[in-house]
Amino acid sequence: MSENKSFWAKLKSWIDGDEVIINADEYISTRERKDKVIGENMLGEKHAPAEKLRANSTLYRVLSVGITVCFIVVMLGVVMDLPMFGDPGSITNNEVAARYLEKGIEETGAINFVAGMILDYRAFDTFGESNVLFMAVVAVLMLLQRDKKNVSAVEDKEMAEDEVFDGQDSKIILQKGAKVLAPIVILYGIYVVLNGHLSPGGGFSGGSIIGAGLILFSAANGHKKMQTFFTVKTLTKISVACLLTYCGCKSYSFFTGANHVGWEIPKGTPGDLLSSGFILPLNICVGLVVACTMYGFYALFTKGEI
Amino acid sequence: MSQLLTNYYEAASVILFGIGFMNLLLQNNLIKKFIGLNIMDTATYLFLAAKGYVFGRIAPILTNGIIDAEYYINPIPAGLVLTGIVVSVSVTAFSLALVLRLYKHYGTLNMDEILRMVREEEGE
Amino acid sequence: MEHHHLNLVHNIPFFSIFFAMFCGIITPLIKNGRVARYVHGTMVAIVGVLSAVLLVNVVQNGEAFTFMMGHFPAPWGNELRIGPLEALLAVLISVVMFLTITAGSEQLFKEIVPEKQNFYFIMLNATFGAMLAMTYTNDLFTAYVFIEILTIASCTLILARGTKQAIVGTTHYLVFGCVGSGLFLLGVCILYGITGHLLFPQIKETIAMLMTTGEFHFPLMFVVTLMFVGLGIKSALFPFHSALPTAYGSTMTTSNGILSGLVLKAYIILAIKLCLEVFTLETLVELKIADIMFVLGVLGMVMGSVYAVHEGRMKRMLAYSSVAQIGYIFMGIGLGSVAGMIATIFHVFAHAATKSMLFICCGSFIEDADGKEQLENLKGAAHRNPLAGIAFTVGALSMIGVPLFAGFISKLYFAIAAIEMTGMRMVLVLGALAISMILNAMYFLPSVIAIWSKPKDEFKKTQISPLFAVAMVLFIVVNFVLGIGYRPIVEVMEMGIELMQMVL
Numbered sequence: 001m002s003e004n005k006s007f008w009a010k011l012k013s014w015i016d017g018d019e020v021i022i023n024a025d026e027y028i029s030t031r032e033r034k035d036k037v038i039g040e041n042m043l044g045e046k047h048a049p050a051e052k053l054r055a056n057s058t059l060y061r062v063l064s065v066g067i068t069v070c071f072i073v074v075m076l077g078v079v080m081d082l083p084m085f086g087d088p089g090s091i092t093n094n095e096v097a098a099r100y101l102e103k104g105i106e107e108t109g110a111i112n113f114v115a116g117m118i119l120d121y122r123a124f125d126t127f128g129e130s131n132v133l134f135m136a137v138v139a140v141l142m143l144l145q146r147d148k149k150n151v152s153a154v155e156d157k158e159m160a161e162d163e164v165f166d167g168q169d170s171k172i173i174l175q176k177g178a179k180v181l182a183p184i185v186i187l188y189g190i191y192v193v194l195n196g197h198l199s200p201g202g203g204f205s206g207g208s209i210i211g212a213g214l215i216l217f218s219a220a221n222g223h224k225k226m227q228t229f230f231t232v233k234t235l236t237k238i239s240v241a242c243l244l245t246y247c248g249c250k251s252y253s254f255f256t257g258a259n260h261v262g263w264e265i266p267k268g269t270p271g272d273l274l275s276s277g278f279i280l281p282l283n284i285c286v287g288l289v290v291a292c293t294m295y296g297f298y299a300l301f302t303k304g305e306i
Numbered sequence: 307m308s309q310l311l312t313n314y315y316e317a318a319s320v321i322l323f324g325i326g327f328m329n330l331l332l333q334n335n336l337i338k339k340f341i342g343l344n345i346m347d348t349a350t351y352l353f354l355a356a357k358g359y360v361f362g363r364i365a366p367i368l369t370n371g372i373i374d375a376e377y378y379i380n381p382i383p384a385g386l387v388l389t390g391i392v393v394s395v396s397v398t399a400f401s402l403a404l405v406l407r408l409y410k411h412y413g414t415l416n417m418d419e420i421l422r423m424v425r426e427e428e429g430e
Numbered sequence: 431m432e433h434h435h436l437n438l439v440h441n442i443p444f445f446s447i448f449f450a451m452f453c454g455i456i457t458p459l460i461k462n463g464r465v466a467r468y469v470h471g472t473m474v475a476i477v478g479v480l481s482a483v484l485l486v487n488v489v490q491n492g493e494a495f496t497f498m499m500g501h502f503p504a505p506w507g508n509e510l511r512i513g514p515l516e517a518l519l520a521v522l523i524s525v526v527m528f529l530t531i532t533a534g535s536e537q538l539f540k541e542i543v544p545e546k547q548n549f550y551f552i553m554l555n556a557t558f559g560a561m562l563a564m565t566y567t568n569d570l571f572t573a574y575v576f577i578e579i580l581t582i583a584s585c586t587l588i589l590a591r592g593t594k595q596a597i598v599g600t601t602h603y604l605v606f607g608c609v610g611s612g613l614f615l616l617g618v619c620i621l622y623g624i625t626g627h628l629l630f631p632q633i634k635e636t637i638a639m640l641m642t643t644g645e646f647h648f649p650l651m652f653v654v655t656l657m658f659v660g661l662g663i664k665s666a667l668f669p670f671h672s673a674l675p676t677a678y679g680s681t682m683t684t685s686n687g688i689l690s691g692l693v694l695k696a697y698i699i700l701a702i703k704l705c706l707e708v709f710t711l712e713t714l715v716e717l718k719i720a721d722i723m724f725v726l727g728v729l730g731m732v733m734g735s736v737y738a739v740h741e742g743r744m745k746r747m748l749a750y751s752s753v754a755q756i757g758y759i760f761m762g763i764g765l766g767s768v769a770g771m772i773a774t775i776f777h778v779f780a781h782a783a784t785k786s787m788l789f790i791c792c793g794s795f796i797e798d799a800d801g802k803e804q805l806e807n808l809k810g811a812a813h814r815n816p817l818a819g820i821a822f823t824v825g826a827l828s829m830i831g832v833p834l835f836a837g838f839i840s841k842l843y844f845a846i847a848a849i850e851m852t853g854m855r856m857v858l859v860l861g862a863l864a865i866s867m868i869l870n871a872m873y874f875l876p877s878v879i880a881i882w883s884k885p886k887d888e889f890k891k892t893q894i895s896p897l898f899a900v901a902m903v904l905f906i907v908v909n910f911v912l913g914i915g916y917r918p919i920v921e922v923m924e925m926g927i928e929l930m931q932m933v934l
Contacts, residue, residue, distance in 0.1 A: 016338075034515075040534055042889075054388060057418075061332060064331035067322075067325050067331075068324050068331065071324055071327065072320060072321055072323075072324035072471040076310060076317060076321075077324065078320075078648060078652045079309075079310060079313050079320055080307075080309045080313070080700040081309075081646060081648050081649050082313060082316060082623055082649060083623065083624070084309075084312050084355060085312055085313045085314070085315055085359070086359050086360055086361035087360070087361075088361065088362075088363075089624075090360075091624065091625065091626040092380055092383075093360060093380055093626075095505065096382065096505045096627065097375065097380040097381065098375035100366075100381050100382070100506070101373070101374070101375040101378050101381065104368070105368065105373065105762055107502070110884060111367060111368035112366075112367045112368075113366035113367065113381040114366055114367075114381045114385050114388070117382065117428065118389065120500065120501075120502075121502050121506050121507050121508075122385065122502070122508050122569075122571070123499070123506065123508070124508035125389055125508060125569075125572050126389060127451075128572065128575035128579060129392045129393060130392075131454075131455075131556065132393050132394055132575065132578050132579050133395075133396050133449060133577055134455070135396070135553070135556055136395075136397070136399050136400050138458070138552050139403070139553075139582055140399055140403040142407065142590065143400075143403040143404060143406075143407050143548070143597075144403050145545075147543040147545060147546060147592070149543060150410070150592060155410065155836045168335050173412040199367065200365070200367065202388075202838055204388065204391075204392055206787055211534055236459070236901070238457055239458075240456065242457060243455045244452070247448060250448075251448050253499075253501065254448075254499050254500055255444070256501075257498055257500045257501035257502070257507075258440075258441070258497050259437075259440075260499045264501070270368075271368075275563065277800075279757070290314045290392075297399050298422070301403070302401070312447055323727070330605070330609065336601070340604065343608050344613045347610075347612060347615070350612070350615050350616050350619055353620075354619050357623045379532060382622075382628075383622075386619075386622075389571070389575060390615065393575065396582065397578065397582065397604075400582055400585070400604070401601075404585075404589070404597060404600060404601050404762065405601075407597050408597055408601060412594070420598060424594075424598050427594075427595075
């Protein structure tokens with residue numbers, strides 16, 4: 001049956017991202033039947049408004065396509081009026097950017113101008129940003145951590161099956177690979193974090209790489225093994241400690257800066273690893289928070305606990 | 307029209323934004339809806355990155371010891387994109403967690419289906 | 431360089447934001463929800479007192495000042511800006527937050543599973559910090575970052591209950607919230623592209639220049655529309671309100687109070703700041719954006735009330751009533767005059783103080799009726815809990831606009847602002863005010879009558895906890911203060927608006 005499908009139908013399902021498995025049609029037909037059984041049980045005879053709903057949805061579709069097309073056309077009109085791409089004389093290349101580039105090294109000590117900008121000139125934004133990440137991990141914990149309102153028998157069964165598979169499967173390639181790769185990945189992440197003020201990268205990119213290393217380790221060696229050294233307590237402690245350090249450093253520099261107290265942090269020699277005042281410790285803090293967060297997301301999404 | 311061709315990055319990002327928005331409006335599947343939102347965010351970052359570029363200049367990291375604003379591109383959009391990406395990662399993780407919970411409760415990802423079930427429950 | 435002396439009062443805004451965030455960060459270490467509540471309450475109380483000190487200080491000096499966040503001045507570093515209006519708003523946010531949590535927190539401990547109670551308080555602290563940051567900020571991108579904190583935190587406040595309905599409500603709310611902040615971000619980016627700045631005063635200067643040369647006229651108009659539509663979606667302006675009733679109907683009382691009373695207002699505060707400090711009122715009128723806001727506002731005023739009249743469930747009715755009140759607020763901004771702005775800001779105050787109180791009372795009635803929220807199930811609820819009944823009545827009268835209550839004053843100022851206008855606008859505003867007042871009465875009076883009517887069967891009095899009683903009495907007092915002693919508050923607002931319109 002799948003051969004009979006027209007080219008357009010295939011293209012459409014490919015664009016929609018529908019199942020591209022072999023014998024998809026067969027699979028879908030069996031699955032739909034199952035859905036219908038559930039639907040009939042739950043909905044009973046209340047199928048009458050379906051017609052009306054369908055008419056509404058056609059209108060809705062036409063309207064949304066119309067709105068979006070109008071929106072795109074208007075925005076293209078805006079783009080036509082904007083300054084030229086890559087124009088050195090454009091209004092964005094003003095005294096603000098010039099100071100970041102010309103005095104950045106002297107004032108922040110970071111030779112990566114972007115790091116100097118986000119962690120010193122505009123550090124308040126970045127403080128907000130790391131808080132967003134913290135809020136997100138707390139929110140995901142609240143949603144997915146298993147508690148008495150968030151359990152079901154089906155899920156318990158699935159988890160138990162997963163445990164069995166985890167034990168039975170010999171994931172030899174994954175395990176051997178992870179043994180070699182995970183330390184290298186994590187080391188590379190640490191390098192990126194520590195060199196945030198010297199080269200591209202920084203807390204967020206490095207933290208994600210460390211997080212990826214942790215995820216690789218956990219995927220290869222199982223959740224249980226990971227829990228021997230990384231639990232929800234570890235995550236909370238590391239995140240809280242890092243964010244408090246961040247909060248403390250920034251409070252110090254905002255307070256001294258705004259009140260003109262002096263007591264500036266020595267900047268060191270630009271280009272050295274130990275330079276640029278607070279930027280290095282802040283990058284480390286952000287990196288640790290991000291690493292914990294990334295692994296935390298993975299663990300919560302797969303197991304419902306860290 | 308020629309302006310559109312010079313500003314092709316911006317034009318592309320604007321069209322992408324529209325595509326994301328359309329996805330959000332038309333897809334019933336919740337995960338696809340949130341992918342639409344992600345496309346919208348990413349389009350905005352493309353727009354910002356395009357705003358920062360200047361012909362013939364290099365990435366804003368000290369190179370060859372040259373300290374000159376004419377030598378590097380504008381670092382501000384890069385910084386804003388960095389911050390923005392972190393924010394959108396957080397929001398995406400949160401929304402996917404919500405979708406997971408919804409699937410646990412309703413057994414489907416179809417928003418219309420879920421809304422219908424909610425209405426049925428309320429009616430009883 | 432001018433002489434700088436250390437003025438500790440000037441550090442209060444910075445301290446408030448960081449203190450709130452600090453409490454949010456340490457709360458995961460507190461395992462007990464009740465302790466977390468005390469930490470939160472103490473923090474809000476301290477910030478409230480400090481904000482009051484700040485308010486007195488700025489009003490006495492008649493000044494507005496900027497506070498550098500770091501070592502670098504305006505176009506390079508982040509900045510806070512504090513004037514009488516911002517200080518007044520900070521006091522309002524602290525007072526409403528404190529009273530709402532004090533009155534409604536008992537329900538939290540029943541509804542949320544014990545091991546997750548402290549998470550709720552993390553989110554409350556973050557909400558508070560983000561709202562303060564949005565009130566004080568002088569930087570567009572900072573505003574965006576804190577909008578996102580507020581989005582995540584407020585969604586978590588809705589889902590904290592953990593029921594199916596709460597999750598569906600949150601998803602709805604989140605989709606709308608994300609679209610709103612996405613549009614706002616796009617607006618910020620394009621605005622950066624045409625002005626090259628992110629700080630309010632610099633953008634304002636550049637826009638004034640652009641308006642005289644006529645350059646970038648179309649992008650500017652589009653940007654302003656995008657940003658206000660974004661904020662409109664986030665604050666549930668009329669055609670974008672549909673997430674509100676589902677979300678509010680499904681969540682806990684305190685979350686309702688905080689969201690409707692404060693979170694929606696935080697976006698509006700930002701919109702007001704944008705109107706006064708970035709795009710001046712004249713620019714908004716000239717670009718015709720004010721007209722769009724005016725029309726949507728008037729529509730919202732009427733349609734929100736119409737929906738509310740048809741709604742039988744009390745929480746949803748209050749949610750639709752919020753939609754109507756947001757309509758008032760946008761209509762006031764859309765008038766494009768200082769008088770309209772004063773009316774708008776006063777309405778923000780009146781609505782914040784009243785709606786939180788109404789939601790708390792409504793929550794306690796529903797709790798007494800074992801979770802049934804249809805109006806007929808709530809018959810005689812006020813006899814069971816007389817204090818909540820009185821507070822609900824006060825709130826309802828205030829929403830309708832009866833003299834002596836807070837809501838009357840804002841409607842009076844809307845009418846005064848309308849009379850300044852000419853022709854169509856005056857007629858429209860006065861007509862919409864009249865219609866919406868009648869509609870308000872049509873849905874608030876039946877519910878007041880219902881809760882005071884004699885219950886059919888036997889009932890027992892609800893035990894009123896002392897915290898609830900004190901908070902309710904204070905809520906009523908705040909309402910009367912706004913309704914009777916409004917002159918000094920309006921004077922502070924006038925002073926604040928004048929200072930905000932000046933370039934520092």
